[in-house]
Amino acid sequence: MAKAILYDATKCTGCRGCQVACKNWNGLEAVETYNWGSYENPKDLSTQTWLKMRFIEKGGTETDNMRWLFARQSCMHCTDAACVKVCPTGALHIRTDGFVALDKDKCTNCGYCVEFCPFSIPRLDASLISGIGDKATKCTACTTAGLNRIDNGYQPACVNTCPTGALTFGDRETLLSAAQDKVAALKSNSHPNAYLYGENEVGGTHVLYILDDTPKAYGLIEDPKVPAAATAWQDIIKPLGYGIVGVVGLGLILNIMVARARIISREEK
Amino acid sequence: MKDIERFRKRAIFHHWWIVLCSFLLAVTGLFMFMETLSPGAMGGYSRIIHRFAALGFVAVPIIYFVLNPKTSLEWLKEAFTWNTDDIGWLQAAPEYYFGGPEENMPPQGRSNTGQKLWMVVVIITGVVFVITGAVMMFSGVSGVAVILHDIAFIAGGAMFLVHFFLAVFHPRMSEAMRSMITGKASEDYVKSHHGKWYEEVVAKGEQS
Numbered sequence: 235m236a237k238a239i240l241y242d243a244t245k246c247t248g249c250r251g252c253q254v255a256c257k258n259w260n261g262l263e264a265v266e267t268y269n270w271g272s273y274e275n276p277k278d279l280s281t282q283t284w285l286k287m288r289f290i291e292k293g294g295t296e297t298d299n300m301r302w303l304f305a306r307q308s309c310m311h312c313t314d315a316a317c318v319k320v321c322p323t324g325a326l327h328i329r330t331d332g333f334v335a336l337d338k339d340k341c342t343n344c345g346y347c348v349e350f351c352p353f354s355i356p357r358l359d360a361s362l363i364s365g366i367g368d369k370a371t372k373c374t375a376c377t378t379a380g381l382n383r384i385d386n387g388y389q390p391a392c393v394n395t396c397p398t399g400a401l402t403f404g405d406r407e408t409l410l411s412a413a414q415d416k417v418a419a420l421k422s423n424s425h426p427n428a429y430l431y432g433e434n435e436v437g438g439t440h441v442l443y444i445l446d447d448t449p450k451a452y453g454l455i456e457d458p459k460v461p462a463a464a465t466a467w468q469d470i471i472k473p474l475g476y477g478i479v480g481v482v483g484l485g486l487i488l489n490i491m492v493a494r495a496r497i498i499s500r501e502e503k
Numbered sequence: 504m505k506d507i508e509r510f511r512k513r514a515i516f517h518h519w520w521i522v523l524c525s526f527l528l529a530v531t532g533l534f535m536f537m538e539t540l541s542p543g544a545m546g547g548y549s550r551i552i553h554r555f556a557a558l559g560f561v562a563v564p565i566i567y568f569v570l571n572p573k574t575s576l577e578w579l580k581e582a583f584t585w586n587t588d589d590i591g592w593l594q595a596a597p598e599y600y601f602g603g604p605e606e607n608m609p610p611q612g613r614s615n616t617g618q619k620l621w622m623v624v625v626i627i628t629g630v631v632f633v634i635t636g637a638v639m640m641f642s643g644v645s646g647v648a649v650i651l652h653d654i655a656f657i658a659g660g661a662m663f664l665v666h667f668f669l670a671v672f673h674p675r676m677s678e679a680m681r682s683m684i685t686g687k688a689s690e691d692y693v694k695s696h697h698g699k700w701y702e703e704v705v706a707k708g709e710q711s
Binding site: 322323340342343344345346348349350363364461464466467472474478479482486489490492493494495496497500 | 536538549553642646653672
């Protein structure tokens with residue numbers, strides 16, 4: 235049964251309890267932050283920060299017009315997951331509940347997931363030159379081996395801690411229909427741009443966002459796609475490679491059989 | 504029977520050095536290409552081997568070129584010099600390699616058309632490997648670099664199978680392996696397989 239995490243931006247207060255709970259449960263270290271002109275901190279995801287809230291200030295400097303938009307920035311758990319498509323070792327894989335899990339033992343720091351994720355979520359800290367360093371990391375929806383909340387009947391840590399109910403966890407279908415109702419209500423209540431993000435994006439994601447404005451306003455990627463290069467590489471070039479090598483191999487076997495026989499028969503004459 | 508020198512010792516070393524590096528590169532690279540082999544990449548050792556082999560793959564040809572600029576340039580020129588004889592070879596080759604009569608093969612230079620084709624593939628895929636590999640090593644994985652790296656691997660790998668097969672198994676290439684180990688091939692073999700070059704060698708021999 236497909237599961238999902240639903241993030242309702244209209245209920246989020248930007249408290250970042252989810253950020254802390256994520257680090258707490260997954261044993262991630264605190265990252266030293268600095269004032270870079272926003273309350274949003276740390277500035278980016280890292281191997282030690284798998285989830286963070288994006289703070290977007292809208293409107294002028296006048297307090298009256300000012301709006302603060304909060305958007306969850308973490309793995310979207312795509313159905314058509316580009317990272318899974320390109321992962322050469324199967325370290326990244328899709329669970330039966332739809333979450334994109336990561337088996338760190340199998341990860342080799344290749345960085346393909348970092349390059350091909352349409353949401354720029356995975357991070358790794360490996361030296362490019364030696365290839366040595368931290369393996370790929372990302373939100374696993376609390377399915378990491380040894381830290382698996384989901385399979386033990388608990389909610390993901392971020393959902394569990396959320397004080398306003400902005401994050402909920404459950405069957406994707408149930409959450410989806412609730413979210414559709416909420417978005418419809420928002421639309422008829424002076425939020426014409428309200429949008430349910432993740433319903434259809436990249437095959438439908440397993441993290442859904444209720445937005446009272448466009449995805450763009452929330453700093454989300456409009457119409458994310460599995461990169462064409464990932465598809466061309468995995469679905470065309472690789473099979474073509476196996477095909478070419480197979481044909482050449484068969485041709486060579488045929489060649490030696492025919493050539494031997496013909497040369498021997500001529501020598502016997 | 505008299506032997507003729509096909510390859511100098513340093514060229515032979517260069518050849519087998521590239522074989523060693525390419526072998527390591529291909530095996531560790533396959534770990535990232537075929538999921539069934541991917542357990543080989545665990546622990547990250549294959550990445551380190553890939554990088555050291557790449558260093559050898561780049562450094563030794565450069566050293567070779569610096570030490571032997573004249574023969575290196577001649578070799579490059581040979582690889583990219585193609586004329587109507589090569590078309591004749593390409594037309595006659597399938598019949599010849601499938602055990603047909605030898606008479607129809609046009610006489611060949613020091614390297615025949617197939618060997619030149621292999622040289623061209625090695626040079627082009629080598630350059631593509633090094634450039635795309637350097638991009639990934641120094642500025643990170645990029646989709647274009649990965650794809651070009653893989654295309655070079657498929658093209659070079661398929662041609663390598665042919666090269667390996669001819670050198671090791673094909674009954675017509677009876678002295679190919681010997682000449683790449685000892686540097687020498689029999690006069691008969693050179694006469695029948697590299698007629699044009701044989702004449703040059705004989706002419707040179709008469710001059711000196």
